[in-house]
Amino acid sequence: MRFDERAEAPRDLGRPSPGDRRRRTLGTLFLLLCFAATSVGVVSLMVLLVDVLMDGVAQLDPEFLSSYASRFADRAGIRAPLFGTFWILLLTAVIAFPLSVGAAVYLEEYAPRNWITRIIQVNIANLAGVPSIVYGILGLAVFVRGMGLGRSLLSGALTLSILILPVIIMASQEAIRAVPDSIRQAAYGLGATRWQVTRRQVLPMALPGILTGTILALSRAVGETAPLIMIGALSFIAFTPQGVMDQFTVLPLQIYNWISRPGDDFHAIAAAAIIVLLVMLLAMNAVAILLRNRFSRMRSN
Amino acid sequence: MATVHDIDTGLRSPALEARDVSVHYGSKRAVDDVSLVVPSNQVVALIGPSGCGKSTLLRCFNRMNDLLPAAKVDGEVLFHGQNLYQPEIDPVEVRRRIGMVFQKPNPFPKSIFDNVAFGPRINGFGGNMNERVEESLRQAALWDEVSDRLDDSAYALSGGQQQRLCIARTLAVRPEIVLMDEPASALDPIATQKIEELIFELKKQYTIVIVTHNMQQAARISDYTAFLYMGELIEYGPTDMIFTNPTEERTEAYVTGRFG
Amino acid sequence: MMNDPKRPRRRFHDELDQLQERLMTMAHRAEAMVEMAIEAVAEKDSGASKVVRRHDEDVDTLEIEIDERVTELLALHQPMASDLRKVISALKVANDLERVGDHAVNIARAAKRLSRAPALPTIIEVSEMGVIARRMLADSLNCYVSRDTELAIHVCQTDDKVDALRHSLYRILLTHMMEDPSKISGALELLRISQSIERIADLATNVAEDVVFMVEGQSMKHGRVDTPPDYDLDRESEAARD
Numbered sequence: 001m002r003f004d005e006r007a008e009a010p011r012d013l014g015r016p017s018p019g020d021r022r023r024r025t026l027g028t029l030f031l032l033l034c035f036a037a038t039s040v041g042v043v044s045l046m047v048l049l050v051d052v053l054m055d056g057v058a059q060l061d062p063e064f065l066s067s068y069a070s071r072f073a074d075r076a077g078i079r080a081p082l083f084g085t086f087w088i089l090l091l092t093a094v095i096a097f098p099l100s101v102g103a104a105v106y107l108e109e110y111a112p113r114n115w116i117t118r119i120i121q122v123n124i125a126n127l128a129g130v131p132s133i134v135y136g137i138l139g140l141a142v143f144v145r146g147m148g149l150g151r152s153l154l155s156g157a158l159t160l161s162i163l164i165l166p167v168i169i170m171a172s173q174e175a176i177r178a179v180p181d182s183i184r185q186a187a188y189g190l191g192a193t194r195w196q197v198t199r200r201q202v203l204p205m206a207l208p209g210i211l212t213g214t215i216l217a218l219s220r221a222v223g224e225t226a227p228l229i230m231i232g233a234l235s236f237i238a239f240t241p242q243g244v245m246d247q248f249t250v251l252p253l254q255i256y257n258w259i260s261r262p263g264d265d266f267h268a269i270a271a272a273a274i275i276v277l278l279v280m281l282l283a284m285n286a287v288a289i290l291l292r293n294r295f296s297r298m299r300s301n
Numbered sequence: 302m303a304t305v306h307d308i309d310t311g312l313r314s315p316a317l318e319a320r321d322v323s324v325h326y327g328s329k330r331a332v333d334d335v336s337l338v339v340p341s342n343q344v345v346a347l348i349g350p351s352g353c354g355k356s357t358l359l360r361c362f363n364r365m366n367d368l369l370p371a372a373k374v375d376g377e378v379l380f381h382g383q384n385l386y387q388p389e390i391d392p393v394e395v396r397r398r399i400g401m402v403f404q405k406p407n408p409f410p411k412s413i414f415d416n417v418a419f420g421p422r423i424n425g426f427g428g429n430m431n432e433r434v435e436e437s438l439r440q441a442a443l444w445d446e447v448s449d450r451l452d453d454s455a456y457a458l459s460g461g462q463q464q465r466l467c468i469a470r471t472l473a474v475r476p477e478i479v480l481m482d483e484p485a486s487a488l489d490p491i492a493t494q495k496i497e498e499l500i501f502e503l504k505k506q507y508t509i510v511i512v513t514h515n516m517q518q519a520a521r522i523s524d525y526t527a528f529l530y531m532g533e534l535i536e537y538g539p540t541d542m543i544f545t546n547p548t549e550e551r552t553e554a555y556v557t558g559r560f561g
Numbered sequence: 562m563m564n565d566p567k568r569p570r571r572r573f574h575d576e577l578d579q580l581q582e583r584l585m586t587m588a589h590r591a592e593a594m595v596e597m598a599i600e601a602v603a604e605k606d607s608g609a610s611k612v613v614r615r616h617d618e619d620v621d622t623l624e625i626e627i628d629e630r631v632t633e634l635l636a637l638h639q640p641m642a643s644d645l646r647k648v649i650s651a652l653k654v655a656n657d658l659e660r661v662g663d664h665a666v667n668i669a670r671a672a673k674r675l676s677r678a679p680a681l682p683t684i685i686e687v688s689e690m691g692v693i694a695r696r697m698l699a700d701s702l703n704c705y706v707s708r709d710t711e712l713a714i715h716v717c718q719t720d721d722k723v724d725a726l727r728h729s730l731y732r733i734l735l736t737h738m739m740e741d742p743s744k745i746s747g748a749l750e751l752l753r754i755s756q757s758i759e760r761i762a763d764l765a766t767n768v769a770e771d772v773v774f775m776v777e778g779q780s781m782k783h784g785r786v787d788t789p790p791d792y793d794l795d796r797e798s799e800a801a802r803d
Binding site for chain 3: 516517520544545546547553556557558559
Binding site: 113180182183185187188189190191192193196200201204205 | 368396405419423
């Protein structure tokens with residue numbers, strides 16, 4: 001239908017033309033394709049979850065959580081790896097958070113916009129994609145052997161920190177960049193120094209984004225197995241680490257260990273451990289979302 | 302080349318004086334050799350078509366162009382006889398004494414009280430903050446509307462109120478000069494009128510330089526008007542002269558709406 | 562079409578053109594009235610008065626129309642600089658022209674009464690005054706259109722002649738009245754006529770001053786700057802005295 005024809009023949013809006021019908025069909029088709037793509041992802045995930053749940057839920061009991069590993073599946077528990085995961089999470093957070101935020105602040109607020117800064121930026125993005133086992137090798141060479149820290153929590157935490165550093169830096173940079181420039185301008189206009197602007201306006205506004213990025217990065221670290229194997233985390237220990245220089249193990253490692261053994265009984269407790277791990281991850285993500293919502297509600301109030 | 306009529310600064314020394322100020326962004330020249338005098342306790346309006354350099358010139362007065370790494374400023378800006386661009390002058394102190402209000406209201410994501418208190422706080426104000434906040438809000442003609450809800454978020458205010466909050470925030474550090482970059486362009490006519498009345502009141506205590514693309518606004522509120530075109534100062538003189546009988550043809554053409 | 566970059570503010574300029582056109586119509590009407598009235602004096606025509614009065618109604622209507630147009634232009638278009646001066650001058654000139662019309666009516670009425678009075682010897686001063694006043698009016702309206710400020714200044718300077726003529730006419734008529742009382746009524750009418758013609762000349766001068774304001778942006782009135790050295794600044798106060 002040409003543009004000028006419209007004026008002469010007023011159309012009945014209730015009756016679609018053939019062109020309209022074709023457009024609508026295409027639209028519906030596209031919608032169905034997208035839905036199918038989503039379903040594939042969701043359904044696979046559901047299948048996996050249900051499988052794990054069915055295998056492992058029977059093994060979940062308080063004894064499971066408080067017992068150490070054992071050669072016998074029915075007496076084995078995840079006490080050591082649970083503590084280990086918790087500790088390594090804490091240490092990594094304490095080490096990685098200030099370093100990343102500092103780097104992000106420098107790159108966004110202070111660094112001059114020249115080619116050096118650009119190279120740094122590109123390299124950080126690249127580092128985020130390096131396979132985690134490479135970090136394991138690095139950790140082994142530098143922390144375990146080079147600095148003589150041995151196969152300790154500290155080595156593990158340092159290794160994981162370096163692993164997630166690029167991720168947190170990039171997320172923090174995004175959060176800082178998202179702070180509207182008009183806020184900075186207003187603060188500068190009032191006679192604030194760059195530090196005052198950063199500390200009193202930019203960082204508070206960027207904090208939700210930074211925290212969310214940190215928590216998501218940490219939840220990735222929680223699931224890392226390869227680097228920790230490299231630096232020598234054990235898989236059969238009967239004690240919980242008391243200090244940062246102690247040896248340790250983590251949940252993913254324990255799961256891996258149990259899965260590799262023959263026999264359904266170990267597979268069952270492996271599934272149970274997986275459930276615990278998933279619950280942990282879920283909880284961390286929930287905290288991240290809650291924090292973000294709370295801060296944005298405070299903002300719009 | 303520019304026609305600069307006699308500016309009567311009265312008995313007081315001028316608040317600001319620009320001497321041969323030029324601003325380059327890379328190879329592009331945004332402000333070309335502008336010289337003008339801003340008398341104390343008067344309102345000077347900078348008018349001209351979009352992109353003529355008026356905002357850039359305004360930002361020279363409080364060294365806000367320093368924040369743009371690509372901008373290069375030549376010439377002098379004299380404030381009480383001192384050139385603000387001398388190396389030993391601290392731009393942070395300059396900005397405390399020469400404040401700025403921006404085009405879009407940009408209150409901080411804090412409470413109304415904290416917005417106004419921010420300036421004094423970062424400048425080390427040790428006196429009674431409640432008093433200072435109330436005084437600033439009164440000067441900005443906003444106190445009556447917010448005195449009972451100082452802890453509410455600044456974003457709960459309307460656009461016009463937010464802009465008056467930004468003005469209060471600027472006044473809280475007790476500047477001598479207030480620079481305004483199209484302060485009412487994002488506001489509805491009633492809010493605009495309130496801002497204009499406010500400017501008229503503020504003139505008694507402060508010197509105001511305002512950039513506006515609204516000629517009628519410049520005609521209503523300013524004492525002196527400078528017309529800029531493509532970075533050059535074309536004509537500068539008393540507002541009534543600029544709008545009833547300008548000397549330069551280009552001024553006449555702009556003011557009668559023949560271009561721009 | 563409203564925002565044609567080659568013709569900005571088109572609606573305003575169309576309105577302004579229409580205003581000028583109405584003003585010119587009013588001007589021609591007023592000029593015609595003055596011509597008819599002054600001829601009626603010479604021809605001793607009593608019928609002219611009615612015609613002139615009819616024209617005056619039109620002139621009054623036009624004045625009201627121009628008032629309204631100017632108000633509208635100011636309110637809706639906020640003209641500035643030379644546009645503003647053009648609009649304001651149109652208002653002032655219309656006002657002057659309306660009074661010119663009223664004086665023309667006065668002259669026509671006096672002519673009618675004159676035709677019934679005992680005859681007086683022809684007094685050339687009257688017709689001279691009439692010629693000069695008509696010339697001044699025509700010139701001032703011309704320089705409004707041509708924006709010729711030199712012509713405008715010339716008009717202002719010519720006013721002296723009219724004043725001088727009126728003074729001599731006054732003395733002549735006084736002589737006539739003292740010589741022969743029967744001539745008094747006729748002489749009085751001529752006196753009135755001469756006063757009206759002088760007022761028309763003054764109004765023509767007003768128009769000329771308005772033209773200078775419109776073009777230059779500075780007023781020539783009441784001893785302001787930029788008047789030529791031989792321009793008599795006391796002209797205004799002289800007119801008021803009589």
